[in-house]
Amino acid sequence: MEYIIEMLNITKEFPGIIANDDITLQLKKGEIHALLGENGAGKSTLMSVLFGMYQPEKGVIKKNGQEVKINDPNDANALGIGMVHQHFKLVHNFTVLQNIILGVETTKNGILKMGEAREKIIALSEKYGLMVDPEAKVEDITVGMQQRVEILKMLYRDNEILIFDEPTAVLTPQEIEELMKIMKGLAAEGKSILFITHKLNEIKAVANRCTVLRKGKYIGTIDVASTSKEEMSEMMVGRKVDLTVQKKPIEPGNVVLEVKNMIVKSKHHSKNAVNNVSFQVRKGEIVCIAGIDGNGQSELVYGLTGLSQVESGEIFINGQNITKESIRKRNLDGLSHIPEDRHKDGLILDYNLTENLILKNYFKPGFQKGSFINFKKSREYAEKLIEQFDIRSGQGTKTMVRSMSGGNQQKAIIARELDLDPEILIAVQPTRGLDVGAIEYIHKQLIEKRDEGKAVLLVSLELDEVMNVSDRILVIYEGELVADVDPKEITMNELGLYMAGSKRNEVTA
Amino acid sequence: MERIKRILVSDGFNNAMSSIFAILIGLLFGFIILLISNPSQAVEGLGIILKGGFSAEGKGMGQVLYFATPLILTGLSVGFAFKTGLFNIGAAGQFIMGAFAAIYVGVHWTFLPAPLHWIAALLAAAVVGGLWALIPGLMKAYLNVNEVISTIMMNYIGMYMANYLVKLTVYDRLRAQSLDVANTCVLPKMGLDHIFYNSLGGGKDLSTVNCGIYIAVIIAIVIYILLNKTTFGYELKACGYNADASRYAGINEKRNVVLSMVIAGALSGLGGGLLYLSGAGGRHIKVVDVLASEGFNGIPVALLGLSNPIGIIFSGIFISYITEGGNYLQSLNYAPEIIQMIIACIIYFSAFALILRKIIPGILKRRAENKKGGEK
Numbered sequence: 001m002e003y004i005i006e007m008l009n010i011t012k013e014f015p016g017i018i019a020n021d022d023i024t025l026q027l028k029k030g031e032i033h034a035l036l037g038e039n040g041a042g043k044s045t046l047m048s049v050l051f052g053m054y055q056p057e058k059g060v061i062k063k064n065g066q067e068v069k070i071n072d073p074n075d076a077n078a079l080g081i082g083m084v085h086q087h088f089k090l091v092h093n094f095t096v097l098q099n100i101i102l103g104v105e106t107t108k109n110g111i112l113k114m115g116e117a118r119e120k121i122i123a124l125s126e127k128y129g130l131m132v133d134p135e136a137k138v139e140d141i142t143v144g145m146q147q148r149v150e151i152l153k154m155l156y157r158d159n160e161i162l163i164f165d166e167p168t169a170v171l172t173p174q175e176i177e178e179l180m181k182i183m184k185g186l187a188a189e190g191k192s193i194l195f196i197t198h199k200l201n202e203i204k205a206v207a208n209r210c211t212v213l214r215k216g217k218y219i220g221t222i223d224v225a226s227t228s229k230e231e232m233s234e235m236m237v238g239r240k241v242d243l244t245v246q247k248k249p250i251e252p253g254n255v256v257l258e259v260k261n262m263i264v265k266s267k268h269h270s271k272n273a274v275n276n277v278s279f280q281v282r283k284g285e286i287v288c289i290a291g292i293d294g295n296g297q298s299e300l301v302y303g304l305t306g307l308s309q310v311e312s313g314e315i316f317i318n319g320q321n322i323t324k325e326s327i328r329k330r331n332l333d334g335l336s337h338i339p340e341d342r343h344k345d346g347l348i349l350d351y352n353l354t355e356n357l358i359l360k361n362y363f364k365p366g367f368q369k370g371s372f373i374n375f376k377k378s379r380e381y382a383e384k385l386i387e388q389f390d391i392r393s394g395q396g397t398k399t400m401v402r403s404m405s406g407g408n409q410q411k412a413i414i415a416r417e418l419d420l421d422p423e424i425l426i427a428v429q430p431t432r433g434l435d436v437g438a439i440e441y442i443h444k445q446l447i448e449k450r451d452e453g454k455a456v457l458l459v460s461l462e463l464d465e466v467m468n469v470s471d472r473i474l475v476i477y478e479g480e481l482v483a484d485v486d487p488k489e490i491t492m493n494e495l496g497l498y499m500a501g502s503k504r505n506e507v508t509a
Numbered sequence: 510m511e512r513i514k515r516i517l518v519s520d521g522f523n524n525a526m527s528s529i530f531a532i533l534i535g536l537l538f539g540f541i542i543l544l545i546s547n548p549s550q551a552v553e554g555l556g557i558i559l560k561g562g563f564s565a566e567g568k569g570m571g572q573v574l575y576f577a578t579p580l581i582l583t584g585l586s587v588g589f590a591f592k593t594g595l596f597n598i599g600a601a602g603q604f605i606m607g608a609f610a611a612i613y614v615g616v617h618w619t620f621l622p623a624p625l626h627w628i629a630a631l632l633a634a635a636v637v638g639g640l641w642a643l644i645p646g647l648m649k650a651y652l653n654v655n656e657v658i659s660t661i662m663m664n665y666i667g668m669y670m671a672n673y674l675v676k677l678t679v680y681d682r683l684r685a686q687s688l689d690v691a692n693t694c695v696l697p698k699m700g701l702d703h704i705f706y707n708s709l710g711g712g713k714d715l716s717t718v719n720c721g722i723y724i725a726v727i728i729a730i731v732i733y734i735l736l737n738k739t740t741f742g743y744e745l746k747a748c749g750y751n752a753d754a755s756r757y758a759g760i761n762e763k764r765n766v767v768l769s770m771v772i773a774g775a776l777s778g779l780g781g782g783l784l785y786l787s788g789a790g791g792r793h794i795k796v797v798d799v800l801a802s803e804g805f806n807g808i809p810v811a812l813l814g815l816s817n818p819i820g821i822i823f824s825g826i827f828i829s830y831i832t833e834g835g836n837y838l839q840s841l842n843y844a845p846e847i848i849q850m851i852i853a854c855i856i857y858f859s860a861f862a863l864i865l866r867k868i869i870p871g872i873l874k875r876r877a878e879n880k881k882g883g884e885k
Contacts, residue, residue, distance in 0.1 A: 307757060328759030337757070345757040350750045355743070359758045368740045375738075 004029045010059035019045040023218040032193045034203040037213035038435040039407030052076045082154030083163040097134040124155045144175035163194045198435040200229040237437040245468040253283030256455035257424045262313035264303040273299035275479040286456040288470030296479035297459045305337045334423030346413045349402035354382040389415035407438045428459040477501045535858035539851045550841045561830035564837040571705025571716020581725040581825035582780025583807025588816035590773040594749025599660025600777040601804025602667025607638035607778025608785045609671040615690025616679045626693040631782045638778015639771040646770030650763040672796045686793040695788040717791045721783035733818040809860035
């Protein structure tokens with residue numbers, strides 16, 4: 001069998017951790033090969049080795065059977081390896097064309113010759129069904145289209161081996177479907193694709209074979225068609241995983257959070273980001289705010305948590321008006337918040353794990369005495385949470401949070417917020433970028449809180465999550481609530497129509 | 510071997526190493542300038558600089574500590590602000606305003622008895638320094654005015670204001686400088702007069718050093734504890750690292766910005782008080798249009814000490830030591846301007862410690878990795 005790229009027995013160590021332990025990955029020409037693993041399983045490290053950003057301690061990389069040495073990303077490019085990063089590397093105020101040729105400009109006597117490049121791009125775009133306008137500015141096009149620009153960048157450089165790093169995390173369901181089609185088209189044209197993902201559905205949909213990593217170790221390479229999703233998730237997590245969310249029916253109790261006619265001004269345009277929104281969340285209920293990204297979800301949450309000013313309207317927790325209260329007061333009143341952007345809002349990356357876990361507690365008796373922080377108690381508390389929530393890190397309580405994997409950073413936030421024992425938990429995209437095991441875990445935690453009779457407000461962009469976890473769905477479109485529906489009585493398609501604004505109900509709180 | 514390696518990659522070792530390495534580079538540049546300006550005496554000149562305060566025996570070392578005192582305080586001021594995410598470039602203005610306040614109290618509040626008098630003067634210095642930093646703090650917190658610009662502006666306002674006020678209230682026309690403070694307001698020696706003196710016939714030629722150096726060290730320790738052990742320090746540093754997350758956690762980040770600046774200003778102001786409350790033989794405010802160098806030198810002191818309060822004690826003493834050494838260079842054939850340049854070069858190159866702090870561990874690590882690669 002002909003392999004286009006082989007990574008044989010790769011071992012890469014970092015201080016205190018073996019990120020890749022004797023891992024072998026073989027990519028056939030023209031196949032879509034999925035790389036599956038939990039956060040911190042070593043997928044990114046392995047790809048960084050292939051891309052020349054790290055040098056492995058052991059192991060060899062072969063291209064077409066020839067041993068090659070990849071010292072930096074330029075070497076990788078020369079070997080025809082291209083990568084679509086999770087966060088796109090595009091210049092926003094450049095056109096699509098300018099972005100694609102950036103770094104490999106065709107010039108004549110120092111003057112740019114765009115004509116040739118444009119023709120090549122249009123040809124490529126048609127050949128692979130990418131539908132990109134070369135003259136559009138990147139900042140004006142959708143996320144899905146930006147991703148196609150990234151794909152074109154690789155094709156323009158005649159890359160043979162295409163790495164997709166969690167490409168679907170930022171896309172809407174329709175865009176995901178389109179991407180899958182494009183990937184199949186690329187493979188059919190002889191490109192070889194490495195597809196990094198957590199999502200088993202997508203692997204099932206497009207991949208031929210799948211290599212599974214777990215905690216830095218190679219678990220196996222399987223044929224996707226003959227392996228069930230359950231088997232794959234078991235290989236990845238190391239135990240049986242329940243892919244469906246188990247919930248017992250529960251009767252919601254008193255109203256915990258009530259929002260009346262809330263208006264939040266937008267920072268970017270003159271329209272209101274949140275326009276006259278009213279709703280309630282009751283005890284023992286998970287209410288989900290569904291919608292396409294950028295329809296006012298973030299502003300709604302910022303208004304509720306006090307991170308931004310509410311223009312008008314009122315917010316009540318257990319009947320108490322908190323509209324004008326400080327953030328600290330709201331937290332003490334029983335509001336917990338798992339923020340959307342964990343690096344910006346949720347964590348102090350240059351503090352260690354202990355210091356981050358006490359971020360909302362440090363001023364309470366027990367953690368401080370006479371204004372002096374009790375570091376011993378804090379450490380014990382952190383150890384308890386680390387144990388309880390299985391937060392994994394290199395150096396335990398002393399680990400700088402910046403050095404932890406995304407999933408474990410998120411676990412740290414969840415541990416901190418849930419341990420506050422909130423009346424109302426506001427969770428914004430709590431599973432973004434996380435793997436099956438962690439998602440299952442977070443969903444369980446949310447449902448546990450609900451079963452304890454707490455109120456949960458979940459903001460999510462993932463339709464699966466919206467449908468499976470919530471007891472009630474509120475759809476937000478352009479800052480207004482356009483539907484209040486029961487997940488058991490609505491189809492995904494119908495929900496999609498509400499989200500796209502082509503259908504609406506009057507919502508009355 | 511393993512143990513040595515562990516020490517080599519430990520943070521503390523790297524911090525100390527990068528500071529020392531930076532000093533060596535600074536000295537090298539100083540030496541180059543010595544060579545250019547007067548090659549025949551360059552080696553001897555470097556020797557004098559390195560001998561620092563020791564060139565004048567006990568008294569010389571006393572002077573090193575006397576001039577280190579304000580440097581430690583302004584270094585703490587800059588370092589403290591930096592730890593909390595602010596760049597306080599206004600130490601010079603805060604320093605001179607604090608100095609004026611101390612002198613004013615020292616000259617006019619003669620109704621106070623001895624220990625109370627100098628304590629009151631020092632408090633006045635800290636309060637006025639703090640007030641001088643309050644303005645940029647408020648502007649930063651509530652109007653989002655960059656503190657670098659506003660503190661620089663406040664430096665000039667402070668300098669001219671102090672000159673004006675000195676002339677108005679505490680001016681000695683004969684010597685064209687501020688009046689001597691009352692004896693009750695001169696900082697006591699607290700035993701230092703038994704250590705730092707040169708024998709002069711039968712008597713002692715005393716150094717100006719006084720209990721100010723004790724106060725500087727104590728304040729440094731207090732700042733260290735404040736930053737690392739208290740909830741207040743935890744909040745301040747949190748705001749410095751990530752203001753958004755601090756706000757999310759319910760910390761009042763605007764109030765903390767203001768308080769950080771006020772504390773930084775109070776430290777600089779106190780530095781002014783400590784330097785100028787030193788009797789007839791010590792420093793006086795000369796009414797000239799020059800920003801206080803102690804204020805700007807606080808920046809290299811803080812950088813060289815890597816903003817660590819304990820490190821700042823040592824870097825303050827080092828810079829004072831080198832500066833004193835420079836003064837004795839005049840015994841050789843060097844122009845005063847050249848001496849100033851040499852000393853400035855040594856100080857500012859030493860301040861590159863912060864940059865080296867980032868580079869050295871990387872080099873060591875890469876070397877370790879290469880070695881491992883070679884062994885396989």
